Amino acid sequence: MADNAQLKTEVDTVWVITAAALVFFMQAGFALLESGMSRSKNAVNVVMKNYMDVCIGSIIFWMIGYGLMFGDNATGFFGITHFFPQSLSDMGYSFLLFQTMFAATAVTIASGAMAERTRYHGYLLGALLVSGIIYPVYGSWVWGSYYDGQGWLAALGFIDFAGSTVVHSIGGWVALAGIIVLGPRLGKFSTSGKPRDIPGHNLTLVALGGLILWLGWFGFNGGSTVAADTSIGLIVLNTHLSAAAGAVGAIAMLLLTRQPVLLTQSINGSIGGLVGITAGCATMEPLYAMLTGFIAGMVVVAGARILEFFKLDDVVGAVSVHGFAGAWGTMAAGIFLKGNMFNVEQMFVQFIGVAAGFLWAFPLALLMYYVIDKLIGLRASSLDEQRGLDYAEHYEIGYPEFQTELVHKGKE
Amino acid sequence: MKQSALTDEMSRRRKAIYNGLNACLDQDDAIKATEIWMQEFSSKPLYALQPFLSRIIEALDIDVPRGAIQQHILNSLLNESGHQLDVPTSAHPAEFEQEMRKPSQKANASHKVFTHFMDYFLAALFKSDSASELSIKVYVFDNAHRTGISGENMDKVKKWLSENGQVSLISELTLQQMQALFHLFYISSCEHIGPVNTDRLIAESVKIVDQLPESAEFSVKSIF
Numbered sequence: 001m002a003d004n005a006q007l008k009t010e011v012d013t014v015w016v017i018t019a020a021a022l023v024f025f026m027q028a029g030f031a032l033l034e035s036g037m038s039r040s041k042n043a044v045n046v047v048m049k050n051y052m053d054v055c056i057g058s059i060i061f062w063m064i065g066y067g068l069m070f071g072d073n074a075t076g077f078f079g080i081t082h083f084f085p086q087s088l089s090d091m092g093y094s095f096l097l098f099q100t101m102f103a104a105t106a107v108t109i110a111s112g113a114m115a116e117r118t119r120y121h122g123y124l125l126g127a128l129l130v131s132g133i134i135y136p137v138y139g140s141w142v143w144g145s146y147y148d149g150q151g152w153l154a155a156l157g158f159i160d161f162a163g164s165t166v167v168h169s170i171g172g173w174v175a176l177a178g179i180i181v182l183g184p185r186l187g188k189f190s191t192s193g194k195p196r197d198i199p200g201h202n203l204t205l206v207a208l209g210g211l212i213l214w215l216g217w218f219g220f221n222g223g224s225t226v227a228a229d230t231s232i233g234l235i236v237l238n239t240h241l242s243a244a245a246g247a248v249g250a251i252a253m254l255l256l257t258r259q260p261v262l263l264t265q266s267i268n269g270s271i272g273g274l275v276g277i278t279a280g281c282a283t284m285e286p287l288y289a290m291l292t293g294f295i296a297g298m299v300v301v302a303g304a305r306i307l308e309f310f311k312l313d314d315v316v317g318a319v320s321v322h323g324f325a326g327a328w329g330t331m332a333a334g335i336f337l338k339g340n341m342f343n344v345e346q347m348f349v350q351f352i353g354v355a356a357g358f359l360w361a362f363p364l365a366l367l368m369y370y371v372i373d374k375l376i377g378l379r380a381s382s383l384d385e386q387r388g389l390d391y392a393e394h395y396e397i398g399y400p401e402f403q404t405e406l407v408h409k410g411k412e
Numbered sequence: 413m414k415q416s417a418l419t420d421e422m423s424r425r426r427k428a429i430y431n432g433l434n435a436c437l438d439q440d441d442a443i444k445a446t447e448i449w450m451q452e453f454s455s456k457p458l459y460a461l462q463p464f465l466s467r468i469i470e471a472l473d474i475d476v477p478r479g480a481i482q483q484h485i486l487n488s489l490l491n492e493s494g495h496q497l498d499v500p501t502s503a504h505p506a507e508f509e510q511e512m513r514k515p516s517q518k519a520n521a522s523h524k525v526f527t528h529f530m531d532y533f534l535a536a537l538f539k540s541d542s543a544s545e546l547s548i549k550v551y552v553f554d555n556a557h558r559t560g561i562s563g564e565n566m567d568k569v570k571k572w573l574s575e576n577g578q579v580s581l582i583s584e585l586t587l588q589q590m591q592a593l594f595h596l597f598y599i600s601s602c603e604h605i606g607p608v609n610t611d612r613l614i615a616e617s618v619k620i621v622d623q624l625p626e627s628a629e630f631s632v633k634s635i636f
Contacts, residue, residue, distance in 0.1 A: 039607075187602030187610065191547075196606045386598045386636060 009091060011228045016094040019223020023101035026216030027054050027108065033114035033209025035398075037200035037264060037316045041388025042116045043398035049111040049123055057104035057126060057131040065103055066096055069136035078140045084148065091226075095146065096334020098223055102167055105220070106135045107170025112316030114178040117385050119395045122369075122378035129368050130174055135167075138360050142166050142353065157346065158353040159337065161235075164279030164329035165357045173358055175314065177365035180375055184313030186385050195308040198315075203263050204293035210267035214243050217274045221281045231282060235403050238281040240275060242293030246273020246325075249297025256304035257301070265304070268317045269297035272325035279326075279331030295332070296325040327354045334373035418441070422450075425458060425489075426450060430499040432488030435597050436481055452623075458541065461485060462531035466523070469619050479575075485560075522580055525621055526590050529593035529632045532617040537601065540613065544604040550595070551600035559592035561585065569593070590635045 030052040035043045064083055071079025085096060107127045114123065114386020142160050144151035160166050189195055200206060221239045222232045254261050276296030277289050283291065303320030307313075314320065334350035335342060372378050384392035391397060429449050433442040445468040455462045466477050474481070487497070537545040554575045561569055565584055585593070601610040614636075621632045 041610075186599060186608040190606070191603055196608070198607055341420070382599055383595055386595060 007165045008228075010019075011195050013091060013094045015228035016098050016223055016226055017230075018093075018099040019219035020060060020094070020101050021103065022119020022216045023098070023218075023223065023382055025314070026055070026105060026213050026220065029209045029212030029216055030108050031114065032104075032111065032205045033267070034115060034316050035200075036202040036205030036207075036209060037112065038115045039198065040399050041390055043201065043244075044394055044396050045120065045389035046111065046115050047398075048120065048380050048394060049115075049127075050108050050221075050290075053108040053111060053127050053224065054285055056127050057107040058100050060128055060132040061100050061103040061136070062096070064132050065136040066099065068133070069139040069144060070099065070146040071097075071140075071144075072147050073140055073151060075146040076141070076150060076152035077142075077143055078137050080145075091153075096386040097320045098151070098226065100153035102163060102220075103135055104133050106163075106171045107131045109168065109318050109322045110175040110178050111183075113314040114182055114201075114224060115173035115315040116389065117182055118178070119377050119380050119384075120389070122372045122376050125372055125376065126174075126178070126365075126369055129364070131172075134174060134361050134364055134368075135170055138357055139166050139172050140300060141356065142234045153353050153356060156349050156352065158349050159284045159333045159346070160279045160282060160330055160353065161333070162278045164275060164326040164333070165354055166275075167326075168275045168322040169326035169354065169357050172319050172326055172363045173361040174365040175318045177362055178321055179312050179314055179319070179368050180366065180380050182313075184311060185315070186382055188313045189311055191390070193311065195278050195311075200264070206267055210271060213271055214240075214274065217243070217278075217311070221278055225282070225320060228268035231261070234286075235281045238277055238284055238286055239288055239290035241275040241290045242281070242296070243270045243275030244273070245293035246270045246276065246291040246297035249294035250301050252294075252298075253298040253301040254291070257305075259301075262315075263303055267320050268304075272296040272300035272321045275322055275325045276329030276332060279330045280336060283333060284336050285338055286333075288341075290331040292329060292336060296328055299324050299328045311412075327358075328379075329356050414564045416622050421433060422454060425454070427496050427499055428488045429485060431492060431496045432485030433481065434497065435484040435488070437474065441468075441474060444468075444472055445474075458489065459486075462535040463528050466527055466531045470558050471568045477569070489570060521626035522587065522590070523632075524626045525630045525633060526585070528624060529617055529621045529635070530594075532620050533613060535596070537605070540609065541605055544601075547604050548597060549602040551603075555596050556593070559589055559596065561589050561593070565589075587634060594635045 029049060031047045034050060035046040038046050062085065063312060066085055067081060067083035068078045071081035071083070073079045085092075088096060099256055107130050110126070110130070111123065132233055133381045141151040141153040142158055143154065143166065145154055185198065187196060188198060196398050217239055218236050222236045225231055225235065229239060247266045247270040250272065252267075254265055259265075273293030273296045276282070276292050276299075280292065283290065300317065303324035304314070304317050307319060312319075331347065331350050334346040337343065339345055340346060380392065426446060427451070430442060430446040433445050437445065447499060448471060449464055449470055452467065463481055465481055468474060469478060484527075534545060534549075537548065553570055556569055556573075559569075598610060598614075601613075605613075618632055621627060
């Protein structure tokens with residue numbers, strides 16, 4: 001019996017660490033997708049932000065984020081133990097690693113939305129506060145019961161299995177605050193207010209990034225069982241179906257609204273599907289997972305138009321993909337709850353969770369970026385924007401061999 | 413280049429350029445200017461005349477207003493079916509060649525490169541969207557005080573902007589002032605025609621200006 005328990009722990013550990021590695025690999029997906037959607041003169045800057053998000057997010061989450069999120073949570077609002085964790089159970093280390101990857105994911109969502117005009121140091125300071133405070137405090141409301149106590153949303157019965165709201169919507173709302181404080185890129189909107197397309201420099205990278213994210217999501221959702229059990233099959237199947245339906249939903253929406261069927265929107269649709277199913281992947285039947293993904297894909301396309309209507313410049317569509325699709329997915333987890341579908345009470349709880357996420361993350365991030373902008377500067381100067389942030393912020397060119405004919409050659 | 417080596421199309425264009433020039437310049441200058449067009453500008457877009465005009469006004473010390481020369485050339489290009497004179501052979505081709513290769517006494521390499529670049533860029537802007545070109549110039553005119561250029565030079569820059577390329581851009585600008593002046597164009601151009609089109613026009617202009625001999629001494633990319 002004891003041997004069986006030991007074996008179970010070992011297998012669980014292997015699965016959680018494997019899943020953590022898959023979630024870590026999502027950072028590569030974000031880096032490729034975001035840099036591919038940016039102009040070549042900002043490619044290094046985007047990748048640098050993604051890279052440092054993992055580094056800063058991991059360190060800060062280990063220092064204070066983990067304690068705030070998973071420490072003893074008597075009030076239901078934040079944890080107060082397990083800061084700078086040194087000594088944990090065997091499974092505790094695996095859990096910490098897995099959750100660290102989640103924190104890094106939440107942090108990196110904003111980088112794509114804010115790409116091409118954000119100062120590097122201002123951005124990093126924001127990343128530090130997101131991974132240290134904004135993300136873990138909300139996370140404690142939903143998942144804060146690993147040691148002792150319970151988050152207040154969890155007590156209400158809020159369902160967010162792997163983080164449609166905890167990770168993605170929170171990241172999306174932070175991104176929304178960021179792009180409001182920053183303002184649009186130079187020339188994104190014409191003098192009459194009409195949005196202009198500013199295509200990224202490498203759509204192949206975007207596609208590869210999207211596929212890597214898709215793969216990583218199997219670990220993101222599948223690993224959220226924190227155990228190697230038989231439920232993983234349904235979870236990963238739902239994840240996959242929702243992603244596929246998300247792309248289809250995005251294309252359908254593009255066709256319905258007579259817009260060109262773009263690769264970027266299709267990929268964003270599938271990522272929207274992945275974000276959408278994250279909350280309910282363990283508690284939904286495959287048909288409804290597909291429906292959730294399909295609608296999420298449509299939400300992504302519609303959300304991008306809404307943002308443009310309000311003159312908000314989201315370079316990669318992160319607010320739409322993570323914020324709006326995450327909110328929809330969290331609602332869908334209540335609407336399509338297996339065995340208890342269309343339960344109004346559950347849907348109301350889901351709504352409270354979504355609204356609480358927005359009301360916590362958005363104003364705080366807005367204040368944070370505003371203060372950062374005033375103190376050390378968040379918006380890059382127009383001259384830096386003209387030259388590209390690769391050169392202006394890092395003195396390093398992403399494509400030196402191919403930029404000889406372009407605007408800026410590099411160090412001269 | 414010998415006449416026999418010219419294609420029919422090139423020959424026709426050369427003839428039209430010469431006739432336009434001959435209508436407002438004396439014959440020697442018209443011949444020399446046509447030679448310059450053949451050597452340096454014949455492969456460029458036909459109606460992007462500003463850089464060509466800058467070049468001949470500077471090289472041949474021409475007093476005729478740039479706008480008048482441009483008008484005559486355009487008339488000639490648009491009226492090829494009318495009677496046009498053949499291009500006479502230059503009386504002193506070797507001396508002329510030598511003269512063309514002499515470094516200018518008036519302006520240094522950076523000025524030439526910058527002037528040519530701005531002329532190409534504005535010509536391309538005008539061709540792309542003439543209304544936007546005017547708005548962009550108005551923006552630069554209104555914000556020129558932000559460039560650090562002052563006094564008489566500022567007056568010259570404003571004159572250059574307001575007289576639609578009929579006067580040459582001044583040669584006394586520092587690198588920082590050139591960068592600041594270009595930056596104003598960049599900002600306004602992004603607002604009016606968008607960053608993608610702006611970058612495209614800049615890249616096209618850079619490609620052309622890089623072929624100038626002066627570009628070996630001064631890279632136009634330094635102003636970006």
